[in-house]
Amino acid sequence: MTDAAVTITDIEAAARRIAGHVRRTPMERSAALSDLCGVPVHLKLEHWQETGAFKLRGATNAVLSLTDEERARGVVAASTGNHGRALAHAAKTAGARCVVCLSNLVPQNKRDAITALGAELRVVGKSQDDAQIEVDRLAREDGMVPLPPFDHPDIVAGQGTIGLEIVEDIADVETVLVPLSGGGLIAGIAAAVKARSPKTRIVGISMARGAAMQASLAAGHPVEVEELPTLADSLGGGIGLDNRLTFAMVRDLVDEVVLLSEAEIAAGIRHAYFAEREILEGGAAVGIAALLAGKIEMRGPTVAVLSGRNVAMDQHARIVAGANGLEEAA
Ligand SMILES: *Cc1c(COP(=O)(O)O)cnc(C)c1O
Numbered sequence: 032m033t034d035a036a037v038t039i040t041d042i043e044a045a046a047r048r049i050a051g052h053v054r055r056t057p058m059e060r061s062a063a064l065s066d067l068c069g070v071p072v073h074l075k076l077e078h079w080q081e082t083g084a085f086k087l088r089g090a091t092n093a094v095l096s097l098t099d100e101e102r103a104r105g106v107v108a109a110s111t112g113n114h115g116r117a118l119a120h121a122a123k124t125a126g127a128r129c130v131v132c133l134s135n136l137v138p139q140n141k142r143d144a145i146t147a148l149g150a151e152l153r154v155v156g157k158s159q160d161d162a163q164i165e166v167d168r169l170a171r172e173d174g175m176v177p178l179p180p181f182d183h184p185d186i187v188a189g190q191g192t193i194g195l196e197i198v199e200d201i202a203d204v205e206t207v208l209v210p211l212s213g214g215g216l217i218a219g220i221a222a223a224v225k226a227r228s229p230k231t232r233i234v235g236i237s238m239a240r241g242a243a244m245q246a247s248l249a250a251g252h253p254v255e256v257e258e259l260p261t262l263a264d265s266l267g268g269g270i271g272l273d274n275r276l277t278f279a280m281v282r283d284l285v286d287e288v289v290l291l292s293e294a295e296i297a298a299g300i301r302h303a304y305f306a307e308r309e310i311l312e313g314g315a316a317v318g319i320a321a322l323l324a325g326k327i328e329m330r331g332p333t334v335a336v337l338s339g340r341n342v343a344m345d346q347h348a349r350i351v352a353g354a355n356g357l358e359e360a361a
Contacts, residue, residue: 034276036283037184037219039226042191045092049189052091052124054080056193058200058334063306064322071332072322073201074307077193077339078315082116084265084339085190086180089215090117092189093178094125102127107175109133109162112141113265113339114180119150130169132162140343159268181215182276190216194223197334204231205331208318210338211235211288212266214244214277220336221284232286234327236317238263239290243270244281248288253278260357262296262313262350265339291317293356295324300350303337312342 057076064072077085094106105128108118115131122129129150133142134157146152155165169175178186197207197220207224209217214235221233237245240259247253253274258267270278291299296313299320303309307319318335321327349358 033279034184036276036280037187037191037222039223041184041188042195042219042223045088045185045188046192046195048095049088049091049192052095053087055196056080058197061307063302064319068322068329068333070205070329073332073334074309074319075193075197075334075336076309078309078311078337079340082113082120083341084113084117085193085216085336086113086117087120088192089186089189089219090114090121090178091124093183093185094118094121094127096185097125097127097176101176104174104176105129106178107132107166107169108178108180109159109166110180111137111159111264111268113341115145115150116141116148116341118178119145119148123149128175130175132165132169134158134162138343181213182271182274183215184276187215187219187222187276187280189219191219191223193336194220195227198224198227198231201332201334203332204228204334206232206234206327206333208234208236208321208327208333208335210263210266210314210317210336211237211244211281212268212314213270214281216336216338217285218277218280222280225284232330233284234321235281235285235288236321237266237288237290238296238313238317239292241267242288242290243268244278245288245290247274247278248282262293262300262357263317265312265314265341266317289321289326291320291324291326295320297350297355298323300347304351309337310340310342310347311337312339315339
């Protein structure tokens with residue numbers, strides 16, 4: 032069974048609900064990219080969101096949409112990073128119990144960021160699938176409310192509020208470049224932007240190493256891909272074989288998907304740092320990277336969504352010093 036697509040009405044309601052709880056992030060014109068591309072290029076600085084990534088929008092909208100009875104039962108999710116941190120933050124603000132289930136591969140700094148916000152950690156097994164089994168158990172046995180990272184209408188509507196801000200700030204936007212993994216971010220943005228500006232083109236960007244949505248679109252249904260190490264770690268993972276919402280929305284609303292090599296993503300991180308003076312994680316630099324790689328057809332005013340900055344700083348330092356991929360395991 033699939034859920035009905037999220038609409039502009041849902042996204043406008045989300046914007047009213049989360050106002051005052053999340054930042055309205057700035058839009059900055061990039062002189063360097065505008066010169067390079069020959070059209071105005073603007074950067075949506077969503078990595079300046081509190082918790083360091085846009086996921087706070089969806090998590091906040093979902094937590095604020097709970098009934099009193101659901102809030103009393105608490106919320107639970109599997110996450111490798113940004114969603115868990117966002118959910119912990121939103122739950123803390125709402126006074127709700129929050130459990131984040133992680134595999135034992137998740138690094139200590141990400142665990143610490145989540146527990147610092149008062150959430151409980153369950154470290155189980157060695158994959159996202161193992162962590163999800165614990166989520167299902169807590170939902171079944173403790174009655175906790177699962178709030179997944181992308182495939183949920185309140186999450187998609189929350190991320191879609193970025194789309195409202197884009198068309199408010201750049202009324203004549205021709206192209207919007209959006210990092211793409213499970214598709215919650217791009218589905219929400221596309222629903223908002225296309226409702227206000229139907230001719231605007233929405234382009235999703237993923238890493239070539241393990242692009243699950245792209246493989247699913249090609250197959251015509253959700254498929255599994257092998258999860259590979261990548262600089263764009265927050266774009267890793269599958270879309271869920273039982274995907275209810277984002278696969279259909281991306282298929283129906285997104286105009287094109289572009290894939291990038293690790294070296295291209297590294298160049299995006301470096302450009303952000305040296306030319307824009309912004310620190311980005313790999314998954315957030317893909318819009319800039321696609322422009323630098325010449326993989327986007329230039330039609331007019333273009334917006335690249337910079338989605339997060341939660342990069343390990345030793346890794347970031349290696350990239351700005353010239354590394355073109357992940358350090359090989361010793
Ligand atoms: C989660 C995430 C994405 C991808 O969002 P989806 O909704 O899964 O497509 C992109 N960038 C960052 C920084 C993220 O944390």
